[in-house]
Amino acid sequence: MSIYRVTSNVLNDQSLYYLNNNMTSLSDLQEKMSSQQNINRPSDDPVGLTSLLNLNTAMAADTRYSSNIDGALTETNTADTVLTNMTNLIQRAQDLATQAANFTNNQDGRNAISLEVDQIINQMVQLGNTDISGKYIFGGFKTDAPPFTRTGDDITYNGTPPTENWQRSAEVSQGIQVPININGDSLLGQAQVATAGPPLPVTFSASSHGLFQTLVNLKQDLSAGGDPAQLSEIRSRLDELTTGLNTILSQQSTVGAITNRLSLTQGRLDDRKSVLTQQYASIQNIDMPKTIANLNQQQNTFQASLSVTGRLLSTSLLDYLK
């Protein structure tokens, strides 16, 4: 709309209006500069905000998945160490059995070996009861109590039996779960001497010779006396020990595979994190040089309009009349 007659107040009002507009632009830029954010409220960029919230959600979820993986890795690494220790113990037991079977040791010597096997059994029970700050890792879902108890030569497994759901898993990314534990019963089995102790739970079968049964049998064979039948029995324990060792080694390779998978996922999450962070930054972080340039420009505009306004409004015909 063209203005035919510019009156004093038209000038005043227009100047005020444009100065206000300049001030608003300036304060918008200043807000961006001081918050270092493009979007400070939903109306700043509703579309960008949606992406921002989605990215925030994804990044927070990934942080959690990353912690899940860290927790799982702690458990698998611990399990790996435990399995290595178990392997060493079984190899020692093999040495001892070979020694007892092949060399005509006297009973004193066999008794000494028997004592050492007893110690190995204790150590194996201890390893089976490994916990990470109170969480027993070989007990399936029953993580709050030691899964193995030894009473005399009876060794009982109290964790979740392999016949039930026992696999704990960690969610490592949206909808993907990785199993992290191995079952103590499948690994070591249980042991019962025919004469002692209360009957074992139904899951126990005397025919399945788990490692514990083998070790207990070996210990009893050693302390029973030196007749040739006993010696051949000790030799057969050697084969059983090898089977048990293979079980441990195969479980260890499973744990190794899980650890690999977790590490790979961790790496993928790290990659994704840098991508997401970049996307987030491209939406939310201000372009410093551009914003500073805009701010300077806006400041110049503001100063120019202030100075023009100052000069314009001070002119009046009255100044020129005497």
Place this chain on the structure above:
Amino acid sequence: MITPGFFGYYNANRGLMAAQNALSVINQNISNVNTAGYSRERVDLVAADAYALPSTTQVSGGLIGQGPVVQQVTRIRDQFLDAQYRLSNGKLGSNSSINDALQQVQGVVNEPSTNGLSATLQNFFNAAQAMSQNPETAATRASFVQQAIDMTTVFQEQAQQLSDLRKNLVGDPLSPGSFSTSQMAINVNDVNNKLAAIATLSQNIVSVQAAGAAPNDLMDQRDKLLDDLSKLVDIQVTDHNNGQIDVSIAGQTMIKGVKQVDSLAVVQNTNAAAPLPDDIPAFIQTVNGGAILNDGSAPDLSSGVIKGISDMGGNDPNLTTVRGMMGKLDTMMNSLVGQLNTLQTSGFDQNGNAPPPALFVSDPTLNPGQTLNIFHWTVNPTVINDPTQVAAAINDPTTATGFAGAGDGRNALQMAQIKTQSFAALGNANVMDYFNGVVSKLGIDAQSFKNTTTAQTSQVNTIDTSRQSIAGVDVNSETIDMMRYQRAFEGTSKVLQAIDQTMQTIINMIT
């Protein structure tokens, strides 16, 4: 042809008076240069009726001028621009009041931030994940319960702030006193005061006109009041050009001629069977006519601050209203809490007890009187006191009792996975996406009303500039006029001096 001897004195007298009159109008103009609503005035001078000289030989001895007279002092104003201004001003009123309220809603929602609802929900789901990994440790359970409390707090804080905002806008049945202190009531009072002042001014204008004078200043004041009124409500003004005007609001006559016939009142909506119960807590009603101007059926306000306030306090599904926002948060929380309780009561607690107590309970003594569930949900105090009662374990059919063990976090994982679960109540979206949608819609509405307000401000400004360019006082042109009349005064004085000297010469001849 003989001119009467003293004729010139009277002529000069008229000239001097006219110049003085003009100068006094210029004085009035310049001194009112900054008076809002003042229209500049102009002196309309006309030549006085010519004097017909008597003659002995002819019918008339000829005409002789008698100097200027002030015919009238005209108020310069364009009524068409006034009407345009008032129309735009009303739209500016409704847009800017909606814009203000939406800015406040944005403040309540507080996104994007690290302590808004989005972040709090994420924290809660993460806590459920953590509990699913280590359900046998007291720390993860305590943290889960704490996050559930935090989440409830954020939901309720936002709902409470929105409720306060609505109370401030249109009042709240929970505190009946708020209907007279709400922004709506304050603005309605303002409208009534202005209507009364306009009626009084009209009476004065008519009586001044009857006395034969021009009530220009009074008319300026009345126009200013009509301008102000047009920002609050949509008004229609009919000018009878005799000092009387009719003013109606949304088609309802408020002033007829010089008499105020009706006014507005804020009335609490107590009618439970109203078309939209609980939606508009207060009606704007004409006192005598009884018409409700904000119930969605004609007659209704179409613009103005009061219309904007009423819209934001109502529940128009196409606009992000305060009530609408509360409703959306409520639906969201109910869906979430409902699903969490379903999972909780289907599982086993840390010690193998089933069914565990509900995770969230509705406590009507919390924020009493509020109708939405969001105000009543609270984390079950039993669970807060004993976090082992959180059902992190599922009911596992492969076990004898259903309880797999304290290390079973599968139910907790399902709780964490609610994050990606869609709900029919949320339009088949999950809670996170639903909330993003709600915030995004809020952003779009706030942005659009901000832009409209800016555009409308500019439009009103442009119209006002046009008005100012016609009605406004320009000191420079007034100064020039001042010089003009000053010179006229001086010139007339000189003529008077000359006439007086000639008379003196004649008088001096008689000795």
